[in-house]
Amino acid sequence: MTLSASLRNALAPTGTLRASLNLGNPVLVNRTDSGEPGGVSVDLARELASRLGVPVAFTEFDRAAESVETVTNEGADIGFFAIDPLRGAGIAFSAAYVLIEGCYLVRNESPLTRHEDVDREGNRILVGKGSAYDLFLTREIRHAQIVRTALSQTVVDDFLRDDLEVAAGVRQQLEADAARTPGLRLLDGRFMVIEQAMGLSKRRGDEAANYLREFVEDAKRSGFVADALARHGIQGASVAPAAQV
Structure with missing residues (x-):
């Protein structure tokens, strides 16, 4: 042009x-x-x-x-x-x-092993407010509760502090947080492609x-x-x- x-x-x-x-x-x-x-x-x-x-x-x-x-x-x-x-x-x-992967992170002892297990009553998913995965999960989640925190960078810290069931975010950020924090794992695969x-x-x-x-x-x-x-x-x-x- x-x-x-x-x-x-x-x-x-x-x-x-x-x-x-x-x-x-x-x-x-x-x-x-x-x-x-x-x-x-x-x-x-x-x-x-x-x-x-x-x-x-x-x-x-x-x-x-x-x-x-x-x-x-x-x-x-x-x-x-x-x-x-x-x-x-x-x-x-x-x-x-x-293209970037959106993933879930849980504690090692969590019974959750599949993405399909996440959207159930009693599960609370922490996301960065206004992020792409917040917008996506707001449309898609039917049974779990979405909890929002101000900054995507603090999702894992806030997830641990508030004793929630799931953290959602960009794979690379979650992997980096899991590497510095023992006892955490990502669920296999991805819940969305960003x-x-x-x-x-x-x-x-x-x-x-x-x-x-x-x-x-x-x-x-x-x-x-x-x-x-x-x-x-x-x-x-x-x-x-x-x-x-």
Whole structure:
């Protein structure tokens, strides 16, 4: 797509590409030794800004819901989100660029062994409020109780503190927490695949949304996303397939 002045203005109206980051997703965003943000999402934002010929600035949030709200209301130009129909009311998504697994964690002595066992009366599932898996489980869970905590990063600590039955989250975060905390295990498999995409406010118009979609497809096709995953040592996440046109 030709980058016209009107298109550049729709994507970066201030002359700087303002990218919103969710620090609650360690698969895609982390802090470098210098304290600056790094990761796959940061690499994509820098590459997009380079193609637009503008500088990039980052706004960081601890919760996905805050990042979604900021982009929806145009406090930032782009963001990195799990695709979800509720968020889609105000966000125009690209296709997914990375697939991430959502998993359950329990104590070793828990009788739960299968994902099918979780949705039963008496089980309490702790999730990060407003996260992709919170939105998904809110739609899907019929019998268990969903308990929400403010930050995805503290799900396991809060799960242990409050003596709950199940913690839900991104596989990599749960695996890291289980490694530092004896007596915990992940249930085999996954309860959802999180489709991680880029997005912007629908107020920016179809031309800007289409440019972002084409950018993501090119980043997958060219190997940019795969190289970024490898460069940052990300395990357990995969490059999403090409979008069906």
